[in-house]
Amino acid sequence: MSASATEPVDLLHPSARSLESPEAPRRRTGNTPRLVLLFVLGLAGLAVSIVVSIRIGASQIGYPEIGRALGWRLGLDVEPLPRLVDSLIWDLRVPRVLMAAVVGASLAVCGAALQAVTRNALADPYLLGVSNGASTGAVIVVVLGYGATTLGVTGGALVGALLSFGLLMVLMRRGGLDSMRIVLTGVVVGQLFAAITSLVLMASGDAEATRAITHWLLGSMAPSRWDGVVVCAIAAALGITLIWLCANALDGFSFGADTAASLGVNVRATRVTLLxxxxxxxxxxxxxVGAIGFVGLIVPHGVRFLVGPLHRVLLPFTALVGAIFLVWTDALARVAFAPREVPVGVFTALVGVPLFLLVLRKRGEL
Known part of the structure; x- marks a missing residue:
């Protein structure tokens, strides 16, 4: 493929390798041990983060108790903990922390994929209204009682997410995917679905249910239980793997649909699949866990700074850093105003909004 004089060239992109210097292959080979070391350190950091986060909370739990609880479940020859302490660790703390890791990885990878597909550095499931659409679908299922099970709520959230993103694409079909326009349109779509959610809650007439759902909508790991962790983990493993298999297509989308097509990518089918x-x-x-914003915006930008834009490398690191980020953010939400717990979405927004403004300023749009 030949690049025009006005077309930007990314030397990390496979299609640009012919433009690299003779030393470039050696540099890429030399970077591989560094990336492997970084990833191993990241895995170790995630493991440490999970163990430390299990200990953090209103009730103080020591590392020996955590070891005994986990050892007992693994069939090791350890003395079992008292039932109350064991339940606190295994039934409450462990699923909560694992859920934070899984959700953080999922949202971060979604952000990286959307930024490539839309060619928009500000793309994120929350900013594009997808999270609000999913919230609306989930709330309708819960309030109206249409199959209010884990799979029922997930199905309602999926329908809402697809409707919100479909509406966004319909509104954007004539003007293209201009960065500011897609963000503004996403905000409008998100507000529309947020209004529908509020209307459904008000129409339900149940003050207690409204209060609980409103708290949940801000994003909270507190309701996490093992069945939810299993569903989320399976979905995350399959979804992230599928997105990673489309890494070359995402590299092409970063340059535009025409470049992706010239690399042999079925643009329409791949874009629909990724969306x-x-x-x-x-x-x-x-x-x-509710709508948690800005994880998909914060993490991919930070990871690109460390490992570059090539998606086959970017996506695994993004998942790893997203998991660590949300584990620690949830730990902060538990202890910042103890014994009162703050929804984790509040803290991700506090971190994400300044970064959002920084990205806008860097792009000359603020």
């Missing part, structure tokens, strides 16, 4: 997968991952996350 559906990100909608599914977002809806599963929203159905289990």
């Amino acid at each position: 559906i997968v990100t909608a599914v991952l977002t809806s599963v996350a929203v159905a289990t």
